[in-house]
Amino acid sequence: xxxxxxxxxxxxxxxxxxxxxxxxxxxxxxxxxxxxxxxxxxxxxxxxxxxxxxxxxxxxxxxxxxxxxxxxxxxxxxxxxxxxxxxxxxxxxxxxxxxxxxxxxxxxxxxxxxxxxxxxxxxxxxxxxxxxxxxxxxxxxxxxxxxxxxxxxxxxxxxxxxxxxxxxxxxxxxxxxxxxxxxxxxxxxxxxxxxxxxxxxxxxxxxxxxxxxxxxxxxxxxxxxxxxxxxxxxxxxxxxxxxxxxxxx
Amino acid sequence: xxxxxxxxxxxxxxxxxxxxxxxxxxxxxxxxxxxxxxxxxxxxxxxxxxxxxxxxxxxxxxxxxxxxxxxxxxxxxxxxxxxxxxxxxxxxxxxxxxxxxxxxxxxxxxxxxxxxxxxxxxxxxxxxxxxxxxxxxxxxxxxxxxxxxxxxxxxxxxxxxxxxxxxxxxxxxxxxxxxxxxxxxxxxxxxxxxxxxxxxxxxxxxxxxxxxxxxxxxxxxxxxxxxxxxxxxxxxxxxxxxxxxxxxx
Amino acid sequence: xxxxxxxxxxxxxxxxxxxxxxxxxxxxxxxxxxxxxxxxxxxxxxxxxxxxxxxxxxxxxxxxxxxxxxxxxxxxxxxxxxxxxxxxxxxxxxxxxxxxxxxxxxxxxxxxxxxxxxxxxxxxxxxxxxxxxxxxxxxxxxxxxxxxxxxxxxxxxxxxxxxxxxxxxxxxxxxxxxxxxxxxxxxxxxxxxxxxxxxxxxxxxxxxxxxxxxxxxxxxxxxxxxxxxxxxxxxxxxxxxxxxxxxxx
Numbered sequence: 001x002x003x004x005x006x007x008x009x010x011x012x013x014x015x016x017x018x019x020x021x022x023x024x025x026x027x028x029x030x031x032x033x034x035x036x037x038x039x040x041x042x043x044x045x046x047x048x049x050x051x052x053x054x055x056x057x058x059x060x061x062x063x064x065x066x067x068x069x070x071x072x073x074x075x076x077x078x079x080x081x082x083x084x085x086x087x088x089x090x091x092x093x094x095x096x097x098x099x100x101x102x103x104x105x106x107x108x109x110x111x112x113x114x115x116x117x118x119x120x121x122x123x124x125x126x127x128x129x130x131x132x133x134x135x136x137x138x139x140x141x142x143x144x145x146x147x148x149x150x151x152x153x154x155x156x157x158x159x160x161x162x163x164x165x166x167x168x169x170x171x172x173x174x175x176x177x178x179x180x181x182x183x184x185x186x187x188x189x190x191x192x193x194x195x196x197x198x199x200x201x202x203x204x205x206x207x208x209x210x211x212x213x214x215x216x217x218x219x220x221x222x223x224x225x226x227x228x229x230x231x232x233x234x235x236x237x238x239x240x241x242x243x244x245x246x247x248x249x
Numbered sequence: 250x251x252x253x254x255x256x257x258x259x260x261x262x263x264x265x266x267x268x269x270x271x272x273x274x275x276x277x278x279x280x281x282x283x284x285x286x287x288x289x290x291x292x293x294x295x296x297x298x299x300x301x302x303x304x305x306x307x308x309x310x311x312x313x314x315x316x317x318x319x320x321x322x323x324x325x326x327x328x329x330x331x332x333x334x335x336x337x338x339x340x341x342x343x344x345x346x347x348x349x350x351x352x353x354x355x356x357x358x359x360x361x362x363x364x365x366x367x368x369x370x371x372x373x374x375x376x377x378x379x380x381x382x383x384x385x386x387x388x389x390x391x392x393x394x395x396x397x398x399x400x401x402x403x404x405x406x407x408x409x410x411x412x413x414x415x416x417x418x419x420x421x422x423x424x425x426x427x428x429x430x431x432x433x434x435x436x437x438x439x440x441x442x443x444x445x446x447x448x449x450x451x452x453x454x455x456x457x458x459x460x461x462x463x464x465x466x467x468x469x470x471x472x473x474x475x476x477x478x479x480x481x482x483x484x485x486x487x488x489x490x491x492x493x494x495x496x497x498x
Numbered sequence: 499x500x501x502x503x504x505x506x507x508x509x510x511x512x513x514x515x516x517x518x519x520x521x522x523x524x525x526x527x528x529x530x531x532x533x534x535x536x537x538x539x540x541x542x543x544x545x546x547x548x549x550x551x552x553x554x555x556x557x558x559x560x561x562x563x564x565x566x567x568x569x570x571x572x573x574x575x576x577x578x579x580x581x582x583x584x585x586x587x588x589x590x591x592x593x594x595x596x597x598x599x600x601x602x603x604x605x606x607x608x609x610x611x612x613x614x615x616x617x618x619x620x621x622x623x624x625x626x627x628x629x630x631x632x633x634x635x636x637x638x639x640x641x642x643x644x645x646x647x648x649x650x651x652x653x654x655x656x657x658x659x660x661x662x663x664x665x666x667x668x669x670x671x672x673x674x675x676x677x678x679x680x681x682x683x684x685x686x687x688x689x690x691x692x693x694x695x696x697x698x699x700x701x702x703x704x705x706x707x708x709x710x711x712x713x714x715x716x717x718x719x720x721x722x723x724x725x726x727x728x729x730x731x732x733x734x735x736x737x738x739x740x741x742x743x744x745x746x747x
Contacts, residue, residue, distance in 0.1 A: 023557025059272025075702025122717035204324025219371035308521025453573025468620035
């Protein structure tokens, strides 16, 4: 049966590591349909991987298998996990990258058995790819390990509400376009303040002139700060963690 | 039926946007065979996307579906298009990226209906991926929208001929290797002048010594300026729009 | 029949060259299953391509076809090759990139016929993709050319042993994480010296504190120099060719 196996890693592609993972997958599960999500997560950036997983894991059809390897603790005592959640499967290290699926109702999670002879530095190839291939061949997660009791869960930081109704939030990620995604939600417009700048929340980039800052409800549902035809993060010096304030209309 | 769906975007891969598009495609058209062309078009570089489409769209077998999303006007009044041309299909914004297929004889083009609830900033996921999936399932473009009367068309700038037979042209793109592709064609050798430098047109890079400049008829049929085992654009300060002159032999 | 065709190139992805290769492959072999290994080999870095091929070629199932195009000599007199080795197939230029398969017992190799009309600068599209497609459709390498007698073979440089038992080696590649892979093997621990620094060989990164240097047996079997949660090549000024010494325990 054709089974989708997606790959989200920080391996880059220059070194052949991704190629090794794909070779192992296809050797063990010849009918797997491999889909690259990204291999460009900044090295060891667990938080960025978590946000990518949040975006994609439920977009794929039921039965899909997501391999997520951003793994600074490889070879240490950190567990390797397989998760079954909302009809999809995920494998990856126990460092929070799988949190979006772990937090979904009725998620189940096991600690993977590590094959003897597995490299201490490349569990993507020697632990996660074989586990994903087994799932692609129809294995259940229970066949791959034993129940994990308290996997590490990471969450997007929660905004906080002030007495006057303003809401303190922060930038959680800057994307390729220089758009800065916040942890804020607004249903009624309003303004985003960053430093001394107040930016109106509008519908889309074209609602302001080229070069002007704008805030929009982005495609993940959170408010983003952008500059039309420009790079907001660079121009406004925004980075992960930058403080922002939402004042509703 | 297995249908090829190619992706050409400026999304980069670090943010999961490409992953979302792939997930939507495979959820709506489980038998689609997704092929990455590139996600590294420089952000919002419509011209670069157009040149990439020109290279690839007819290389794929009939029935292939090309998704092209370089879309600075997303969410504005710009139309979303689907094109049927020479047996292939293309979807993308009405900003010129689909020109090579639009200019082909007997091309047909419709303005896509935008689904209610589509994000105002991510038509790749919410408009173009569903349209491509519908085509992959066998829909005609007429089922997806209404005829578009005057889609935007962009063309490679035309060279101009002088009274003495010399031809003025320009660099239209610099590639990864630093080779500078012109808008000039030559069937009979000759010289390319750029600034005070005259570069002979030869057959291939190996026809000069390492480090020497050379002009060749490149793989797209246009004359390219290269430096053997080097980066011509950097060494000779060539960029899109740089003026060059062809003097035939 | 579904046949895996992998791609390893230095084309980058911004220019559409990879897209053209994929289009040609799928036009000639519609059932090919294309797998990207990398398009990010540094331009014309034959040695890096060879090391990538070494990592991946036997990881894929028998019958797989590896297309390897890092080809500074394109259009010159250098031959184009097809190799059959250990049940896999490879196509690429005769410059050493295919060495790992050529050095395997019972490898067979032919010089590919170059189709008339092939571009002198893009054999990936016009020579190697059609050859790979023919193999995917079931052709033998003998149908594609004539036996090659002395293809170019490149080898990882051999370490040398001193009278006192110390072994002189070198860095052969630096990976994305800044880990520096040597040409040294150790079964019994010991120390790696680089300049005035002596680095213990341990099992995995987590065996030292963050920021500390460590040597480990990497996933390719060679000793690598790393810094936990850091970039060893940058911090310790390691590059391809840097001299290192192994002193066994």
